[in-house]
Amino acid sequence: MLARCADPALLEGLPWLMCYLTSGKHMMFYASFGTVLxxxxxxxxxxxxxxxxxxxxxxxxxxxxxxxxxxxxxxxxxxxxxxxxxxxxxxxxxxxxxxxxxxxxxxxxxxxxxxxxxxxxxxxxxxxxxxxxxxxxxxxxxxxxxxxxxxxxxxxxxxxxxxxxxxxxxxxxxxxxxxxxxxxxxxxxxxxxxxxxxxxxxxxxxxxxxxxxxxxxxxxEDIVYWARELGGAKTSAFTYPHPDWRLYYFFAILVFYLLMTWGSERIIGRLTRRLSAGQATLAGEALRKGAA
The missing domain is CATH 1.10.3720.10 (MetI-like)
Structure with a gap:
């Protein structure tokens, strides 16, 4: 957490939000993306x-x-x-x-x-x-x-x-x-x-x-756990200083998975073209005709 975030009661608006998003629990939330990877x-x-x-x-x-x-x-x-x-x-x-x-x-x-x-x-x-x-x-x-x-x-x-x-x-x-x-x-x-x-x-x-x-x-404790934990206004253990933000947290997870699948499709496409070159398959035949 940043030094200026020592007393959240003195902060409002964007500075408060930045301090909140850099808290220890949020760092664990960000680290959970690495757990998935x-x-x-x-x-x-x-x-x-x-x-x-x-x-x-x-x-x-x-x-x-x-x-x-x-x-x-x-x-x-x-x-x-x-x-x-x-x-x-x-x-x-x-x-x-x-x-x-x-x-x-x-x-x-x-x-x-x-x-x-x-x-x-x-x-x-x-x-x-x-x-x-x-x-x-x-x-x-x-x-x-x-x-x-x-x-x-x-x-x-x-x-x-x-x-x-x-x-x-x-x-x-x-x-x-x-x-x-x-x-x-x-x-x-x-x-x-x-x-x-x-x-x-x-x-x-x-x-x-x-x-x-x-x-x-x-x-x-993966990204779903922390999204539910941090997004809710209140859990069994903590009360957070914000309303129900689970929509925003789960939207961030949605974007993460869409980026993962988008990147995977690009990599798999290149791998398929590489392995199909010279092979007696439909993909290999398409590559041969394209190069002709």
Whole structure:
């Protein structure tokens, strides 16, 4: 906060508004935009890795691995996303605490006591003695895992379809020249599948951007949390010196997401043109005719 903002009662009009918008809580609101961007930066490659693994598993010649790939993509796509967003953090958290309880606790008491999940203090994650930032990072990591698991299943379906779209004749030609199955996948199948996968992956990216407000449901103080907190005239904990401003705060969030999707469309368009060059697809044919 600025030095002249020490006594807000002495300020009026624009100077008061500037001081109010530079308060500590507003700085946390501005930082929450970075939280959303960080979630996207971590979740997108992690979900793509999950999807790539799921797509390869669904094409595996090993039956159990193929069944696992099919189960992963089908189960996650067939269940409402909100259930997985709420289930995954709880399951991962309790699974880690169960492992720590077995390793660190001497108690023979059952972990499940009725409807309660009870572990010793040393097995808690995070520990009660940990600083606040550790609790926040742990909650954010659980949220990232939930997003990656859900969107990884959709990415697996997109990538598996893209692999099937690569002309079979090209794969058979490579095999006829003596390439092994692994070499065919690495040199022919995977490089060419991206052309077919980009449209589906771009849609997933847009959906992922629009799904980031679900951080609010996972206990992370994101932009939706702070917009509701700061925009209201009164909350359960604070009374603010302004009427209901939630419309303006949520409008700022609307502009933020529109800019995100607008920039994403430009980047995806350039990436599509780059990957389509020389490919035997409609986009590649359009590029070839345009250059002729």
């Amino acid at each position: 960080l979630l996207l930066a971590i979740t997108a490659p992690l979900a793509l890795a999950f999807g790539f693994g799921g797509a390869l598993a669904s094409r595996s010649r090993i039956a159990p691995l193929r069944w696992f790939g099919w189960l992963y993509t089908s189960m996650v796509r067939g269940v409402p996303d909100i259930l997985f967003f709420l289930f995954v953090p709880i399951a991962v958290d309790q699974g880690l605490e169960w492992l720590r309880h077995k390793a660190l606790c001497d108690s023979d008491a059952p972990i499940r006591q009725g409807n309660d999940f009870v572990v010793c203090a040393a097995a808690k994650l995070p520990l009660s003695t940990d600083p606040q930032w550790v609790h926040e990072v742990y909650g954010f990591a659980l949220a990232v895992m939930a997003f990656a698991v859900v969107f990884g299943a959709f990415a697996a379906n997109v990538l598996a379809g893209a692999m099937r779209a690569v002309p079979r004749a090209q794969l058979e030609t490579a095999e006829a020249y003596g390439l092994t199955q692994r070499q065919v996948s690495r040199r022919i199948l995977i490089p060419q599948m991206w052309t077919y996968a980009i449209p589906g992956l771009s849609n997933l990216w847009m959906i992922l951007i629009k799904a980031t407000p679900l951080l609010f449901l996972l206990g992370v």
